[in-house]
Amino acid sequence: MIGFSQALYWIFSVVPFMVISSLQIIEKGSEEVMTSTGQQSAEYNLNESEKKKIIFLMCSVLLFSAMNGTMFMIAIPDIANSFSLSPSQVSWVVTGYIILYAVGALMYGKLADIYPLKILLTVGISFFVAGSLLGFFAPTYLIVILARMIQAAGAASIVALAFIVPTRYFPEERGRVLGIVSSTMAFASGIGPVIGGFVAGALNWQFLFLISALIIFTIPFFRIWMPEEKKKEGKVDILGAFLIAIAVATLILFITAFVWWYIVISICFFSLFAWRIFHSDNPFIHPDLFKNAPYRITIMAGFFGIMTMFGMMFMMPLMLSEVNGLNTLFIGLTLFPGAMAAAYVGKWAGVLTVNRGSKQVVYIAFVLxxxxFFLLSTFTGSSAWVISIVIIISYIAFPFIQTGTASLISIALPSNEIGVGIGIYNLFNLMSGAFGSAIIGKMLDNQSSMAFNVFSVAQGSGIIYSNVFIGLALLTILNGGFFYFAFKKLVI
Known part of the structure; x- marks a missing residue:
């Protein structure tokens, strides 16, 4: 049984090991000469062919990275049966992955301000493939957990750098490229359950690891196609990285498990981290970053926006199973049109960001x-094909909220803080997903006989789902109001 002490061992030893090992590998592998200034040393004059190659590569690896999480959520029951595990034990397949994914996104974001993206991606993909191969041959459950954590340590580089690449290499087209990136993530989230259900059902859940390992074939192309960069001045505060890693890990554990001593540990280490950044000559995160009002507002609005989106995505399989009686495969097929729509609409989110501005795209996201959420609340309990159509509106909001907020952050921050700024943005997004899922999970444990939405057709067990959806709609309205009034006097 994996208890508290074992959880602490895996998290507090594996996270720093991954961070420190990555730094050593990068330091040894970086043959570029350090520039004398901390600024960009050269412009990236890429032609259209080179741009397309980089975008294709990033979207390809991002697809594997994002899909990896949702594929394994489908396989949780099969993994539990294979090792005779309880629900709390098997949940570590997801929880352990989320923790390192979130911490790693912050770490790689910080590293991106110093080290070439080509090297960071090579290291990250290597971790991801190593974890995938280990998981495929894993003889015990503890090895499966270790494999997932190594996967997450690598996958985090992909999600972190996918939002930095457009800002660094395509500054004039970052809105359009961010739209493509966001639509890829939305598509991966939707297609993951379909592929996961099919592979786990037709073969075995361990073959999900093998699918992820295919990403190894992208490494030579990154080495060839990514622009050459020079290592910039600066170094990473290892102690600060260690403190924030433990603080974030225990916070996510508290969010997912609601055990009080996790939050006590988290507060202690956040306090130590806060002391560190004010007393270090080279802090892991400079405290002035949060004095940037547009950045701070965007992070907060994005947190609640992504929280509601992930809450919706968390609820849908549960609702379709409990209320509509669908199995895993048909749940995936019901959600698939929404994922396809998000993938298609994402490019328009990018175009609108360029033509109308990032704030307008965020407003559109809040409206969608x-x-x-209101339509889902209204039609909860309807036929699966009706839900499949209705959910399209919610899914297409995903690339809009991600594209708009990521673009705002890239505009608000100076170039030497883009990496860590995007890292914090990704960290908050992943934490919001864990927080939203945990809170909604607790809400769904209750039953209700009164629907808050007077137009709802829900009955029986569907009423609580309808009420939660209407709650998400109200929270989105409040979040939109905050975003509007907070930005009203700011010029972006």
Whole structure:
């Protein structure tokens, strides 16, 4: 049984090991000469062919990275049966992955301000493949957990750098490229359950690891196609990285498990980290970063926006199973049109970001989210094909909220803080997903006989789902109001 002491061992030993090992590998592998200034040493004059190659590569690896999480959520029951595990034990397949994914996204973001992206991606993909191969041959459950954590340590580089690449290499087209990146993530989230259900059902859950290992074939292309960069001045505060890793890990553990001593540990280490950043000559995160009002507002609005989106995605399989009686495969097929729509619409989110501005795209996202949540609340309990159509509106909001907020952050921050700024943005997004899922999970444990939405057709067990959806709509309205009034006097 994996208890508290074992959890602490895996998290507090594996996270720093991955961070420190990555730094050593990068330091040894970086043959570029350090520039004398901390600024960009050269412009990246890429032609259209080179741009397309980089975008294709990033979207390809991002697809594997994002899909990896949702594929394994489908396989949780099969893994539990294979090793005779309880629900709390098997949940570590997801929880352990989320923890390192979130911490790693912050770490790689910080490293991106110093080290070439080509090297960071090579290291990250290597971790991801190593974890995938280990998981495929894993003889015990503890090895499966270790494999997932190594996977996460690598996958985090992909999600972190996918939002940095457009800002660094395509500054004039970052809105359009961010739209493509966001649509890829939305598509991966939707297609993951379909592929996971099919592979786990037709073969075995361990073959999900083998699918992820295919990403190894992208490494030579990254080495050839990614622009050459020079290592910039600066170093990583290892102690600060260690403190924030433990603080974030225990916070996510508290969010997912609601055990009080996790939050006590988290507060202690956040306090130590806060002391560190004010007393270090080279802090892991400079405290002035949060004095940037546009950045701070965007992070907060993005946190609640992504929280509601992930809450919706968490609820949908549960609702379709409990209320509509669908199995894993048909749940995936029901969600698939929404994922396809998000993938298609994402490019338009990028175009609108360029033509109308990032704030307008965020407003559109809030409108789509509110409408989508209201319609889901209204039609909860309807036929699966009706839900499949209705959910399209909610899904297409995903690339809008991600594209708009990521673009705002890239505009608000100076170039030497883009990496760590995007890292914090990704960290908050992943934490919001864990927080939203945990809170909604607790809410769904209750039953309700009164529907808050007077137009709802829900009955029986569907009423609580309808009420939670209407709650998400109201929270989105409040979040949109905060975003509007907070930015009203700011010029972006």
């Amino acid at each position: 989210m509110t409408l989508g």
